[in-house]
Protein backbone atom coordinates (compact mmCIF):
# COMPACT_ATOMS: atom_id res chain seq x y z
CA UNK A 1 0.00 0.00 0.00
CA UNK A 2 1.53 3.35 -1.04
CA UNK A 3 2.33 5.64 1.86
CA UNK A 4 3.50 9.03 0.59
CA UNK A 5 1.64 11.26 -1.86
CA UNK A 6 4.47 10.71 -4.38
CA UNK A 7 4.16 6.92 -4.10
CA UNK A 8 0.38 7.16 -4.28
CA UNK A 9 0.58 9.25 -7.48
CA UNK A 10 2.98 6.72 -9.01
CA UNK A 11 0.55 3.92 -8.15
CA UNK A 12 -2.29 5.85 -9.84
CA UNK A 13 -0.18 6.50 -12.95
CA UNK A 14 0.79 2.82 -13.17
CA UNK A 15 -2.85 1.78 -12.78
CA UNK A 16 -4.01 4.14 -15.54
CA UNK A 17 -1.21 2.96 -17.85
CA UNK A 18 -2.32 -0.62 -17.23
CA UNK A 19 -5.91 0.34 -17.95
CA UNK A 20 -4.97 2.11 -21.19
CA UNK A 21 -3.05 -0.97 -22.32
CA UNK A 22 -6.04 -3.22 -21.61
CA UNK A 23 -8.44 -0.78 -23.26
CA UNK A 24 -6.27 -0.39 -26.38
CA UNK A 25 -6.01 -4.16 -26.78
CA UNK A 26 -9.77 -4.64 -26.41
CA UNK A 27 -10.69 -1.97 -28.97
CA UNK A 28 -7.99 -3.21 -31.37
CA UNK A 29 -9.34 -6.77 -31.21
CA UNK A 30 -12.90 -5.52 -31.70
CA UNK A 31 -12.03 -3.21 -34.61
CA UNK A 32 -9.88 -5.81 -36.37
CA UNK A 33 -12.26 -8.72 -35.87
CA UNK A 34 -13.53 -9.10 -39.45
CA UNK A 35 -10.39 -8.22 -41.43
CA UNK A 36 -8.18 -10.02 -38.91
CA UNK A 37 -10.27 -13.19 -38.99
CA UNK A 38 -10.29 -13.34 -42.79
CA UNK A 39 -6.59 -12.48 -43.07
CA UNK A 40 -5.52 -15.03 -40.47
CA UNK A 41 -7.77 -17.72 -41.99
CA UNK A 42 -6.32 -16.96 -45.44
CA UNK A 43 -2.76 -17.25 -44.09
CA UNK A 44 -3.56 -20.53 -42.33
CA UNK A 45 -5.27 -21.90 -45.43
CA UNK A 46 -2.29 -20.89 -47.55
CA UNK A 47 0.24 -22.49 -45.25
CA UNK A 48 -1.80 -25.57 -44.33
CA UNK A 49 -4.31 -26.39 -47.07
CA UNK A 50 -7.65 -26.98 -45.37
CA UNK A 51 -11.10 -25.41 -45.48
CA UNK A 52 -12.24 -25.32 -41.90
CA UNK A 53 -10.02 -22.57 -40.52
CA UNK A 54 -12.35 -19.53 -40.98
CA UNK A 55 -14.93 -20.55 -38.33
CA UNK A 56 -12.18 -21.77 -36.05
CA UNK A 57 -10.20 -18.52 -36.37
CA UNK A 58 -13.41 -16.55 -35.75
CA UNK A 59 -14.14 -18.50 -32.58
CA UNK A 60 -10.58 -18.13 -31.31
CA UNK A 61 -10.67 -14.38 -32.08
CA UNK A 62 -13.96 -14.02 -30.18
CA UNK A 63 -12.46 -15.95 -27.26
CA UNK A 64 -9.54 -13.51 -27.27
CA UNK A 65 -11.99 -10.57 -27.18
CA UNK A 66 -13.80 -12.21 -24.27
CA UNK A 67 -10.55 -12.86 -22.40
CA UNK A 68 -9.28 -9.29 -22.85
CA UNK A 69 -12.74 -7.89 -22.04
CA UNK A 70 -12.85 -9.96 -18.86
CA UNK A 71 -9.46 -8.59 -17.79
CA UNK A 72 -10.56 -5.04 -18.55
CA UNK A 73 -13.78 -5.58 -16.60
CA UNK A 74 -11.72 -6.79 -13.63
CA UNK A 75 -9.56 -3.62 -13.59
CA UNK A 76 -9.38 -2.49 -9.98
CA UNK A 77 -9.97 1.16 -9.14
CA UNK A 78 -6.71 2.59 -7.72
CA UNK A 79 -8.63 4.42 -4.96
CA UNK A 80 -11.26 1.97 -3.69
CA UNK A 81 -9.92 -1.31 -5.08
CA UNK A 82 -13.32 -2.39 -6.46
CA UNK A 83 -13.90 -3.08 -10.14
CA UNK A 84 -13.77 0.24 -11.99
CA UNK A 85 -16.12 -0.58 -14.89
CA UNK A 86 -18.64 -2.99 -13.46
CA UNK A 87 -21.00 -3.07 -10.59
CA UNK A 88 -22.82 -6.21 -9.60
CA UNK A 89 -24.99 -6.28 -12.72
CA UNK A 90 -23.39 -4.41 -15.62
CA UNK A 91 -20.05 -3.85 -17.41
CA UNK A 92 -19.67 -0.42 -19.04
CA UNK A 93 -16.27 -0.10 -20.77
CA UNK A 94 -16.89 3.55 -21.76
CA UNK A 95 -17.38 4.63 -18.13
CA UNK A 96 -15.35 7.70 -17.11
CA UNK A 97 -15.79 7.37 -13.36
CA UNK A 98 -15.44 4.44 -10.99
CA UNK A 99 -18.68 2.46 -10.61
CA UNK A 100 -18.18 2.44 -6.84
CA UNK A 101 -16.40 5.61 -5.64
CA UNK A 102 -16.81 7.95 -8.66
CA UNK A 103 -13.05 8.46 -9.06
CA UNK A 104 -12.51 10.10 -12.44
CA UNK A 105 -10.61 8.09 -15.01
CA UNK A 106 -6.98 9.31 -15.32
CA UNK A 107 -7.14 11.19 -11.98
CA UNK A 108 -3.62 11.72 -10.69
CA UNK A 109 -4.55 11.09 -7.09
CA UNK A 110 -7.54 9.98 -5.08
CA UNK A 111 -8.70 13.53 -4.50
CA UNK A 112 -7.82 15.37 -7.70
CA UNK A 113 -9.91 16.00 -10.76
CA UNK A 114 -8.65 14.48 -14.05
CA UNK A 115 -5.66 16.36 -15.41
CA UNK A 116 -5.10 18.32 -12.19
CA UNK A 117 -1.69 18.25 -10.51
Ligand SMILES: [Zn+2]
Pocket residue numbers: 077078079080081082084098099100101102103
Ligand atom coordinates in the same frame (compact mmCIF):
# COMPACT_ATOMS: atom_id res chain seq x y z
ZN1 LIG B 1 -13.30 3.39 -7.03
